[in-house]
Amino acid sequence: MRAAIGTTVSERTSFPIDPSDIRRWAIAVYWPDPPPSAFVDEEAARASPHRGLVAPEEFNPFAWLAAREGGALDRAGGADVNRLERALGIPGPDLSFQLNGGLEAAYKERMRPGDVITSTTTLADYQERAGRLGPMLFTTTEDHWVNQAAATVKRARMTLIRY
Amino acid sequence: MTTAPPQVGDALPSFSRATGLDNWNRFAAVNDEFVPIHMDDAAGQAAGYPTAFGMGNLQWSYLHNLLRQWVGDAGRIESLACQFRSPNLKDQTVTAKGTVTEVHPRPDGWSVHLEVWTEDQTGARLCPATAVVTLTGAEEEAK
Numbered sequence: 001m002r003a004a005i006g007t008t009v010s011e012r013t014s015f016p017i018d019p020s021d022i023r024r025w026a027i028a029v030y031w032p033d034p035p036p037s038a039f040v041d042e043e044a045a046r047a048s049p050h051r052g053l054v055a056p057e058e059f060n061p062f063a064w065l066a067a068r069e070g071g072a073l074d075r076a077g078g079a080d081v082n083r084l085e086r087a088l089g090i091p092g093p094d095l096s097f098q099l100n101g102g103l104e105a106a107y108k109e110r111m112r113p114g115d116v117i118t119s120t121t122t123l124a125d126y127q128e129r130a131g132r133l134g135p136m137l138f139t140t141t142e143d144h145w146v147n148q149a150a151a152t153v154k155r156a157r158m159t160l161i162r163y
Numbered sequence: 164m165t166t167a168p169p170q171v172g173d174a175l176p177s178f179s180r181a182t183g184l185d186n187w188n189r190f191a192a193v194n195d196e197f198v199p200i201h202m203d204d205a206a207g208q209a210a211g212y213p214t215a216f217g218m219g220n221l222q223w224s225y226l227h228n229l230l231r232q233w234v235g236d237a238g239r240i241e242s243l244a245c246q247f248r249s250p251n252l253k254d255q256t257v258t259a260k261g262t263v264t265e266v267h268p269r270p271d272g273w274s275v276h277l278e279v280w281t282e283d284q285t286g287a288r289l290c291p292a293t294a295v296v297t298l299t300g301a302e303e304e305a306k
Contacts, residue, residue, distance in 0.1 A: 021193075028189040029224035038236055049237045057240050058220075058227050063195040097200075097210045100219035104244035133211050159246075 001126050004088045009141070010071035010121035014061035019113040022055045029056065055111035057154070062119060071121065081162050084123070084139065093137045093162055101138060101159035108152040116148040124157065136163040168266055168273050169298060175261040175277070178229040182217055183253045190221045204253070216250035222257070222281050222290045229259035229279060230296055237299045241274070245292030249283075256284040261294070272299035 019042070026035035037044035038054060045053045055061075072087035082092025111117065125140040139160045145153040180186060184202065191197045196218050199206035207215040223245060230240050251257055261279035268274075274297055281290040 025193045028186075028193045029221065029228060031186060031189050036231070036236075056224070056227060056231070058224050060194055060220075063193060099210075100247055102244070102246040103219070103223050104242070106242040107240055 001085065001090060001093075004085075004090055005123055005125060007088060007123050008071060008120060009073040009084065009087060009123050010069070010119065012062055012066040012070070012119045012121075013068040014115075014117040014119075015065070015067045017055060017059075017061050017111055017113055017115045017117070019053055021061070022053055022059065022111075022113065025059050026056055029058075050110065053113055057107050057110070058105070059111055061111065061115075061117045067116075073121065084160075088123070095135075095137060095162040097133075097163055099161045099163075101161035103156065103158055105154050105156040107154045109147055111147070111153060117145050117153060118147075119143055119145050131161075131163060133163050136161055168268065169263050169275055171263050171266060173263040175229060175233045175263075175279070177258050177260045178225055178232060179256060179258040180225065181254075181256050182251055184215070186221065187215075187217050190218055190224070194218070194220055196220065207250075207252075212250050212252065214253040216252050217257075219247040219290075222247065222251060225257060225259045225281055226279055226290070226292055226294070229261055230277075230294055233261070234296050234298055238272075239297040241295040241297055243279075243292060243294045245279075245290050247290050249287065249289045251281070251283075251289055257281050257289065258284075264293075269297065272297060 023040045026039035038048050038050060039056060042053055073084060081095055081098045085092035121141050121143045124142040127138040129136050129138060141158050143156040147153055187201050200210050201215055201218055204214045226243060226245060259281050261277045263275055264278050265276035266273050277294045279292045279294050280288050282288045
């Protein structure tokens with residue numbers, strides 16, 4: 001499995017971001033209170049320092065469907081705990097459960113309506129640790145998002161815990 | 164810049180939500196995250212927890228909400244890093260909090276380092292995190 005570290009596992013391009021994708025995301029993450037006007041009200045947003053609607057930094061333009069999915073992980077599909085290794089063509093850990101262990105992100109350009117985001121995800125690390133629920137495998141992936149102008153939107157890391 | 168800079172030890176105004184399926188289902192709908200452990204107590208119990216539990220990604224959003232309400236429209240979230248240490252169980256009240264740990268002047272304002280986290284209604288931390296934000300002088304004037 002360690003030999004696979006550094007492999008690009010996913011290359012996705014989003015559909016153009018729709019203003020209502022942003023609105024729905026903002027409603028969900030602020031619910032039950034209304035979201036800030038910068039995310040829902042185009043007139044108010046035009047008067048803001050952003051000069052128009054922007055997406056919350058953590059907005060996911062790849063939810064539900066991407067316009068293009070080119071990596072092995074994208075073609076693997078499904079949600080089984082061995083999905084990553086299955087995509088890489090190597091034996092998986094055959095553990096029972098998986099959890100999101102942690103996230104890191106460094107932000108640059110804001111996402112706006114009409115933007116098309118391309119994401120490249122690389123397998124960054126495997127670490128094995130003992131946990132309360134037994135042996136645990138920590139898998140870290142790195143993600144680089146750019147917009148249609150090739151400007152970096154964010155660099156992110158996610159740690160998947162399988163046990 | 165007409166106001167004093169943020170000070171080490173300053174506490175951010177908190178961001179709090181009562182959590183359960185109402186929140187989680189709405190988030191599942193926008194993030195395509197319809198996972199049994201987030202929707203079904205039996206699945207949460209099979210995974211070793213007393214109930215279904217909320218998405219780490221929603222805790223992540225609550226931390227962003229905390230930072231956004233503090234920096235305002237003219238501020239920026241530069242980076243955020245968190246660890247999901249304890250699950251957000253059903254019916255918990257989750258509160259995102261933060262304190263200033265470093266302040267560095269910039270030509271346009273301040274770069275501010277923060278310790279941030281989410282905690283449950285007993286004060287137990289669910290998701291410890293660190294963040295760096297930029298506060299602008301213009302934003303301070305607007306407050």
